[in-house]
Amino acid sequence: xxxxxxxxxxxxxxxxxxxxxxxxxxxxxxxxxxxxxxxxxxxxxxxxxxxxxxxxxxxxxxxxxxxxxxxxxxxxxxxxxxxxxxxxxxxxxxxxxxxxxxxxxxxxxxxxxxxxxxxxxxxxxxxxxxxxxxxxxxxxxxxxxxxxxxxxxxxxxxxxxxxxxxxxxxxxxxxxxxxxxxxxxxxxxxxxxxxxxxxxxxxxxxxxxxxxxxxxxxxxxxxxxxxxxxxxxxxxxxxxxxxxxxxxxxxxxxxxxxxxxxxxxxxxxxxxxxxxxxxxxxxxxxxxxxxxxxxxxxxxxxxxxxxxxxxxxxxxxxxxxxxxxxxxxxxxxxxxxxxxxxxxxxxxxxxxxxxxxxxxxxxxxxxxxxxxxxxxxxxxxxxxxxxxxxxxxxxxxxxxxxxxxxxxxxxxxxxxxxxxxxxxxxxxxxxxxxxxxxxxxxxxxxxxxxxxxxxxxxxxxxx
Amino acid sequence: xxxxxxxxxxxxxxxxxxxxxxxxxxxxxxxxxxxxxxxxxxxxxxxxxxxxxxxxxxxxxxxxxxxxxxxxxxxxxxxxxxxxxxxxxxxxxxxxxxxxxxxxxxxxxxxxxxxxxxxxxxxxxxxxxxxxxxxxxxxxxxxxxxxxxxxxxxxxxxxxxxxxxxxxxxxxxxxxxxxxxxxxxxxxxxxxxxxxxxxxxxxxxxxxxxxxxxxxxxxxxxxxxxxxxxxxxxxxxxxxxxxxxxxxxxxxxxxxxxxxxxxx
Numbered sequence: 001x002x003x004x005x006x007x008x009x010x011x012x013x014x015x016x017x018x019x020x021x022x023x024x025x026x027x028x029x030x031x032x033x034x035x036x037x038x039x040x041x042x043x044x045x046x047x048x049x050x051x052x053x054x055x056x057x058x059x060x061x062x063x064x065x066x067x068x069x070x071x072x073x074x075x076x077x078x079x080x081x082x083x084x085x086x087x088x089x090x091x092x093x094x095x096x097x098x099x100x101x102x103x104x105x106x107x108x109x110x111x112x113x114x115x116x117x118x119x120x121x122x123x124x125x126x127x128x129x130x131x132x133x134x135x136x137x138x139x140x141x142x143x144x145x146x147x148x149x150x151x152x153x154x155x156x157x158x159x160x161x162x163x164x165x166x167x168x169x170x171x172x173x174x175x176x177x178x179x180x181x182x183x184x185x186x187x188x189x190x191x192x193x194x195x196x197x198x199x200x201x202x203x204x205x206x207x208x209x210x211x212x213x214x215x216x217x218x219x220x221x222x223x224x225x226x227x228x229x230x231x232x233x234x235x236x237x238x239x240x241x242x243x244x245x246x247x248x249x250x251x252x253x254x255x256x257x258x259x260x261x262x263x264x265x266x267x268x269x270x271x272x273x274x275x276x277x278x279x280x281x282x283x284x285x286x287x288x289x290x291x292x293x294x295x296x297x298x299x300x301x302x303x304x305x306x307x308x309x310x311x312x313x314x315x316x317x318x319x320x321x322x323x324x325x326x327x328x329x330x331x332x333x334x335x336x337x338x339x340x341x342x343x344x345x346x347x348x349x350x351x352x353x354x355x356x357x358x359x360x361x362x363x364x365x366x367x368x369x370x371x372x373x374x375x376x377x378x379x380x381x382x383x384x385x386x387x388x389x390x391x392x393x394x395x396x397x398x399x400x401x402x403x404x405x406x407x408x409x410x411x412x413x414x415x416x417x418x419x420x421x422x423x424x425x426x427x428x429x430x431x432x433x434x435x436x437x438x439x440x441x442x443x444x445x446x447x448x449x450x451x452x453x454x455x456x457x458x459x460x461x462x463x
Numbered sequence: 464x465x466x467x468x469x470x471x472x473x474x475x476x477x478x479x480x481x482x483x484x485x486x487x488x489x490x491x492x493x494x495x496x497x498x499x500x501x502x503x504x505x506x507x508x509x510x511x512x513x514x515x516x517x518x519x520x521x522x523x524x525x526x527x528x529x530x531x532x533x534x535x536x537x538x539x540x541x542x543x544x545x546x547x548x549x550x551x552x553x554x555x556x557x558x559x560x561x562x563x564x565x566x567x568x569x570x571x572x573x574x575x576x577x578x579x580x581x582x583x584x585x586x587x588x589x590x591x592x593x594x595x596x597x598x599x600x601x602x603x604x605x606x607x608x609x610x611x612x613x614x615x616x617x618x619x620x621x622x623x624x625x626x627x628x629x630x631x632x633x634x635x636x637x638x639x640x641x642x643x644x645x646x647x648x649x650x651x652x653x654x655x656x657x658x659x660x661x662x663x664x665x666x667x668x669x670x671x672x673x674x675x676x677x678x679x680x681x682x683x684x685x686x687x688x689x690x691x692x693x694x695x696x697x698x699x700x701x702x703x704x705x706x707x708x709x710x711x712x713x714x715x716x717x718x719x720x721x722x723x724x725x726x727x
Contacts, residue, residue, distance in 0.1 A: 029550050165483055172483035178476060179487035332643075333549045368511035368644045369549055369584050374504070397486025397496075397504060404645030406508070409486075414494035443494060448475040457479070 001062060005050035012046040018064040020054070021120070022304035023047035024127045026344055030292045030305045030335035037304075048128055052094030056085075059120045065301050070252045071262055076118050076314045085116030093124045100125065100137045100355075107142050114357035119250070119310035122352045126306070131344065134351040135387040141354035143390065145322045146281020147242065149187055149219040149427035151390060152359050157422040158391035159413045160325070160361065161186035164193050164402035168201060170208050171457060176396050177212055178452050183410030184417075184438055185394035187428035188323055188361065189243060189286060191223040193403055202226055203239045210240040216435070216452065219427035221278075221322070223286050228260055228268045235271045243286040243322060244272045250289075250311025253299035262315070269319045280427065283322035288363075289313070290327040291345050292335030305335065306345065310352040317358050323391060324358045326350070328380075329366035330405055339376030342366060346380045350387055361391035365407040374398065374406065381408055385416040392416070414443060471497035484647055504646070511644040514587040516545055521615055524580070527594050533601075534612035536569065538562035538627060542618040555620035558627065566630035573633025574609035576693060581619030585641030588652040592676055593639050596652065599686035600637075604693075621655045621669070628660035635696055636660045637689060642673065650676050654685065656692050658702035668703035670696070 003014040014020040022036035024047035031037035038044035060080065065073050082089075087109070091099060099105055126134060144152040151158050163176030173192060180186050190209050194202060202224055209222035221242035224231070228246040235241050246265060249255050255262075265285075272284035294300040294308040303311075309326070316324045326349035329342040336342045346362050353360030364381045366372035381392060398409035416422055423429050423441060432438040437446070446453075474488040489500045496504075521537055528535045541557040542548035548555050558566070578600075580593045597613065604610060614627050621640055628636035635658045642651040652675040657664055670692050675685040691710035696702045 033551065033553075163485070165485070169482065172485070175476075175479035175482040176485045176487055178479060179474075179485075182474070182476070334552050337550065368508070368646070368649075369515045373508060395485075396483075397489055397500065399486050399504070399507075399646045401484050401645070401647055404643060404648065406646060409496075411489070411491060411494060411496050414491075418494050443491070445472065446475060450475075453476050457482075 003050050003054070005046050007046055007049065010042070010046070012043055012050065014047060014050060017054070017058065017062045018303050018307070020047055020051055021064070021124060021127065021307050022302070024051045025304045025306055026127070028305070028335070028341045028345065029333060029337040030295055033334050034295050034300055034302075034305070036302055051124055052092060052128055054093050054124070056091050056093065056096055056121050057089060059118055059124070064120060064303050064307065065251060072250060072252050072255070072311055072315060075262060075318060076311065079318065080118060081115035083116070084113050087113050088116070093121075094128060096121070096125050097128045097133065101133060105137070105140065107140055110141050110355065111357070114355065117356060119314045119352065119356065120307060122355045123307040123310040126348045126351055129351070131347050131383070134347040135383060138351045138354045138387040141388065143354060143357055143359045145283040145320075145359045147221045147278040147283055147322050148280060149425040150280060151188060151322060151425055153426065155421070155423060156425055157385055157389065157413065157416055158188035158361070158425050159185040159394040159410070160188040160323070160391055161190045162193070162393050162395045162400065162407070163190070164395075164400055166195060166402045168195050168205065170204060173205070173208065174212075174457055177209070178457070179396055180394050180410050181218070181452055182437055182446050182450070183394070183414065184424065184432055184443060185410045185413055186218070186220050187425040188391035189221050189223050191225055191245070191286065193225045195402060197226065197230065199230065199233055199237070202230060202234055203237065206234065206239040206241060215455065217431070219425070219431050225288070228264060232268050232271055235275065240277070241272060241275060242277050243284055244268045245286045245288070247288045247293070248312050248315045249293040249297065249299070250308040250315070251294050251299045251301060254294040254297040254308070255315070257297035257299060262318070265315070265319060281322075283320055285319045285321035287316040287321050287324045288327050289316070289324065289349070290331050291349065292331040295335070296331065306348055309349055310356070313353050313356045313358050317356055321359065323361055324353060325361045325363055325391075326353065327363040327365065329370060329372060330363065332367055333370040336370070338371035339373070339379070342370070342372055342376060343380045343383065346384060347387070350384055350389060354388070359390045362389060363393045363407055365393070365405055367405045377406070377408060377412075381412060381416060382419070385420055385422065417441075507646045510649040511646055514585040514641070514644045514649040517586050518545070519582040519586040519589055519617060521617060524590065524593070524615055528613055531594060531598060533597065535615055536565070536612050537615045537617070538565060540616065540618040540620070540623050545618070548618045552620055555618055556622040556626070558623065563630065566627060569612075569631055571632060572611050573628055573631030574611040575634050576604065576608060577611040577614065577628050577631055577633035577636045579614045579616055579624045579627055579636060579638040581616040581621070581623060581638055581640040583619060583621075583641035583653070584643045585650055587644070588641035588650040588676065589639070591650050592652040592682070595682045596639060596675060596685055599682045600689055603686055603690040622664065624655065624657060625660045625662050625664045628657070629662055633660065634658070635693060635702070637693070648674065648676065648679065651679060652676060654689050656689065656696060656702050658696040658700065668701075670702050670706055670708060
């Protein structure tokens with residue numbers, strides 16, 4: 001269906017709903033690269049005005065990618081909850097923005113409607129919102145998940161401890177784990193991006209982190225971020241797998257590029273659930289996403305990158321994840337050019353994920369060929385923490401020596417916690433106090449005889 | 464630079480730095496990074512930024528190539544400047560019009576293996592490591608192989624080598640290119656081998672060696688790996704996922720043979 005909007009003497013036409021959404025998107029390099037962006041500032045504003053008048057119901061009728069051709073579309077349509085939707089089903093996109101910002105949309109209301117919203121609806125409304133709107137509404141959402149600790153409670157900010165090493169050297173990884181724990185990080189997950197694909201080497205990494213968790217009774221979970229099919233193999237071999245990880249995207253073809261399908265995710269999800277390793281909850285999945293992944297797989301079908309990203313969240317929420325992480329600046333400047341675009345994308349992703357009911361964290365990050373620096377990361381992490389971000393990355397000195405990009409550090413998480421009075425997950429907070437790492441929530445001076453330093457590098461299977 | 468007033472607090476696990484190059488045990492002032500660490504990080508980022516944005520000095524590189532006995536040519540991609548290059552990867556994979564006509568004049572010069580040097584995302588990597596690697600590689604390639612002139616390419620992505628090699632009718636192309644710089648590795652050089660190159664080859668049809676620099680994979684080892692892959696590509700008539708890099712195994716066998724010979 002064609003869409004048309006007149007402003008003064010000028011009439012703007014849009015080919016279909018995906019064209020309208022793309023042209024209403026705030027400017028970013030990936031949409032220009034894809035050839036779907038608005039061709040002028042005025043056209044972009046006209047598209048926003050036109051989009052504001054589209055009824056939310058329209059998104060249930062006009063699929064951006066055909067139902068018959070894409071299993072993500074089928075998942076979105078088949079799992080849509082019309083009862084949950086009924087509370088907002090009479091609204092246009094513009095009215096929906098007003099409703100989200102109104103007092104009627106409190107935490108309970110936002111939780112009630114989450115399963116009635118499709119990714120396309122939340123992507124659409126985000127395009128009409130300023131950064132402060134994205135922050136305010138996300139801040140009203142509450143998504144709580146649990147495995148060995150409880151993630152997403154109000155007033156909490158969790159941290160993924162990311163102790164990567166370019167050759168997976170177990171002592172090198174252990175050294176970074178100790179550093180992170182002593183800086184109060186690791187309550188979201190201790191998650192390693194391995195350099196290797198070798199199953200025996202991956203199993204060694206599982207035992208390394210598991211040994212830490214068991215020896216020191218740490219209320220957290222481990223994850224090795226290798227391909228999901230490797231994790232299925234590793235589980236079959238009896239390795240101690242807590243969370244199953246996978247990178248996901250918003251179209252079937254892009255997921256095929258990642259070597260996955262919904263069926264493979266389901267198989268891994270069921271295998272991890274069957275292990276029953278959680279103590280306070282059974283959210284067993286960890287997903288990563290990022291704007292631009294569909295286009296880079298030549299699988300965006302003319303849909304703008306932010307809408308594709310929101311569709312990935314529909315995939316994620318089907319498996320009730322403990323954590324979902326938008327790796328916002330990793331993909332490079334041809335998708336998000338500079339600090340301004342990265343910051344906007346991070347806020348959009350967090351808003352869309354939370355509104356759909358996901359425990360959304362953010363890898364606030366950039367590569368060295370993007371027009372960004374650590375000041376931009378400071379801005380984004382501070383904005384997101386104010387918006388109720390679920391977790392951030394903790395990487396020694398914010399410098400990932402394996403993946404060669406810059407993210408956020410253990411110090412950064414302490415900065416956010418101190419500035420905004422945020423605490424780690426409650427179980428982990430208690431552990432930090434018992435381990436004499438914090439006192440009254442503040443980091444303590446660490447003694448050289450601290451158990452983590454005295455025993456931490458005696459590695460059972462690694463030595 | 465050291466500060467004399469010891470306000471920042473040291474971490475009592477600096478000894479763990481022996482196990483990793485990660486930025487651990489940085490210490491803190493309050494909960495924030497000490498001044499020296501902020502400045503050190505900033506300098507590392509500055510090096511990486513300069514590696515991306517400083518143009519490759521093509522004249523200097525070609526002079527050095529000539530002095531080392533290599534013929535060379537210069538071409539440019541269709542990305543006219545760095546800003547366009549960063550935004551439009553597709554343009555970095557095509558030659559500009561002038562370069563196409565230059566290479567059409569050299570249509571029979573590709574030989575059995577064509578060596579291309581592209582600036583990629585780190586001119587620093589190319590400036591430092593391309594020539595030493597080429598010298599080592601030349602020493603391994605048998606004199607019976609026809610080797611084309613070294614083609615220096617500006618604003619180049621990896622797949623530009625397909626376009627160059629197709630026009631010069633090369634049987635295989637080795638592209639040395641500056642990799643995306645990391646904070647601790649602003650000068651990593653990458654090697655991409657494509658057998659029977661033409662425009663439209665997929666990334667899965669190439670073999671890659673990464674992190675070539677003295678602190679990573681040294682020149683001699685990188686040259687041996689490259690030549691091993693080249694020989695295998697010629698034997699199998701393909702490159703990419705069908706060609707597994709088992710050069711380490713081959714080296715172990717070679718080393719074992721050498722020891723046996725020495726014993727005899």
